[in-house]
Amino acid sequence: xxxxLSCDPATDESVLGKYRYEKIEDGATFSIIxxxxxxxxxxxxINNSNGLESEIKIKNTVGSPVxxxxxxxxxxxLKIRDAQDxxxxxxxxxxxxxxxxxxxxxxxxxxxxxxxGDIEWVALQGKYFTLANKPYQKTVSSTVSKxxxxxxxxxxxxxxxxxxxxxxxxxKFLLYSGPADYAMMASYGAGIEKSINLGTFAAISNAxxxxxxxxxxxxxxxxxxxxxxxxxxxxxxxxxxxxxxxxMKEMQ
Numbered sequence: 442x443x444x445x446l447s448c449d450p451a452t453d454e455s456v457l458g459k460y461r462y463e464k465i466e467d468g469a470t471f472s473i474i475x476x477x478x479x480x481x482x483x484x485x486x487i488n489n490s491n492g493l494e495s496e497i498k499i500k501n502t503v504g505s506p507v508x509x510x511x512x513x514x515x516x517x518x519l520k521i522r523d524a525q526d527x528x529x530x531x532x533x534x535x536x537x538x539x540x541x542x543x544x545x546x547x548x549x550x551x552x553x554x555x556x557x558g559d560i561e562w563v564a565l566q567g568k569y570f571t572l573a574n575k576p577y578q579k580t581v582s583s584t585v586s587k588x589x590x591x592x593x594x595x596x597x598x599x600x601x602x603x604x605x606x607x608x609x610x611x612x613k614f615l616l617y618s619g620p621a622d623y624a625m626m627a628s629y630g631a632g633i634e635k636s637i638n639l640g641t642f643a644a645i646s647n648a649x650x651x652x653x654x655x656x657x658x659x660x661x662x663x664x665x666x667x668x669x670x671x672x673x674x675x676x677x678x679x680x681x682x683x684x685x686x687x688x689m690k691e692m693q
Contacts, residue, residue, distance in 0.1 A: 444493075444495070444513060444514065444515050444516075444574065444616050444618075445513075445514050445516070446481070446483065446497065446511050446512075446513060446514075447511060447512045447513075447514055448475075448509070448510070448511050449510035449511060449512065449598075449601055459473070460472065460473045461473065465484070465486075467486045467487050468484065468485045468486035468487055468493075468494075469484075469485055470482060470483065470484045470485070471483045471485075474502060477503075477507055477508075477509075478501060478502050478503030478505075478507050479499050479500070479501060479502070479507045479509050479604065480499070480500040480501075480502050481497065481498075481499055482497070482498040482499075482500070483495065483496075483497055483498075484496040484497075484498070488615065488629070489628070489629070490619070491617055491618060491619025491620070491625070492615060492616065492617045492619070492629055493615075493616040493617075494613070494614075494615060494616075495613065495614045495615075495616050496611060496612070496613045496614075497511075497611070497612050497613075497614075498609055498610070498611045499604060499609065499610050499611075500604075500607075500608070500609040501604040501605060501606050501607060501608055501609075503606060504606050505606060506603045506604065506605055506606070507603070507604045508601060508602070508603055508604075509601065509602060509604055509610075510598075510599060510600060510601030510602065511598075511599055512596050512597065512598045512599070513574055513576075513596065513597055513599075513614065514594055514595070514596050515563070515565060515572050515573075515574050515594065515595045515596070515616075516588075516592060516593075516594045516595075518592065519565065519567050519592065519593050520590070520591040520592055520593070521545065521587065521591055521593065522591065529566075529567060529568040530545075530565070530566070530567055530568075530593060531565075531566045531638055532545060532563070532564065532565045532566075532585040532593065532595050533563070533564050533565075533566065533636050533638075534556050534560060534562070534563045534564075534583045534597075535560065535561040535562050535563075535632060535635060535636075536556055536558050536559065536560055536561075536583075537558045537559050538559070540635050540636065541556065542638075543556060543563075543583070543584070543585045543595075544585070545585055545587060545593060546585070546586060546587045547587075548587065549586075549587050549588055549589045549591075551587070553584045553585070553586055554584060554585070555582050555583075555584050556582060556583050556584065557581065557582040559579075560576070560579075560580045560582070560583055560597060561575065561632055562574060562575040562576075562631065562632060562633050562636070563583040563595050563596070563597050564595070564633060564636035565585075565593060565594075565595045566621055566636055566637065566638065567621070569620065569621060570618070570619065570620055570621055571617065571618075571619065571620070571621040571626065571633075571636060571637065572595070572617070572618050573615075573616075573617040573618075573626070573633040573636055574595070574597065574614055574615070574616055574617075575614060575615040575617075575631045575632070575633055576597065576599075576612065576613075576614050577612070577613040577614065577615070578599075578612050578613070579600075580597045580598060580599055580600075581597075581598045581599060581600055582597065582598050583595070583596060583597040583598070584596050584597075584598075599612060615629060615631050615633070617629065617631075617633055621637050623637055623639075623647070623650050624650065624654050649670065649674075652670055652673065653666055653667070653670050654666075656669040656670055
């Protein structure tokens, strides 16, 4: 799958049987029991066409404390093949109140850079699409890796905790896999749209995107919306254009 769960090395990943599947309203659940007594229940609910609300519940089903820790891995078919891929494939993390571009290891065997602190989300942006994961609880760290097949993966790690007998811990996440569309991603209210790199003039880009969406709502057609936006920009730049023509004429 695009997102998967991986237990930490200290957690016994040996399982008893296979995942049990259950269909629920707007989603599905998958549950399994590890040999150490931890029952994992993954609940997925559809949130619009490109988003999933995920909840992971871990219950201690035995009579002694269970140690459990895990990472969430996001993987796509994005590969670093040439300079163009280097330009457009960009992993990022919203760390300590700002968006930080994550460094991709040069080779699969290179040391992974670990980003620790107050993490709001981790994302992987391609030329047209974005993969993003937002935890609704504190996470320990995030990182990015390059696999042997050159596929880029993003991770974030949760704390390893001791679960007392009969107790259940629960963590929730927003999982997004879809177009790198600023308005669409902003509609989730999770801040994941900040992963889209709009360059140095981000403020101007955001304003133009907002105007384009306004014109699209009015006209119902992106072609018409682009024409209207072009006309508006031409009017806004008219004084500068005329001043430039006047300066060129005086130089002749």
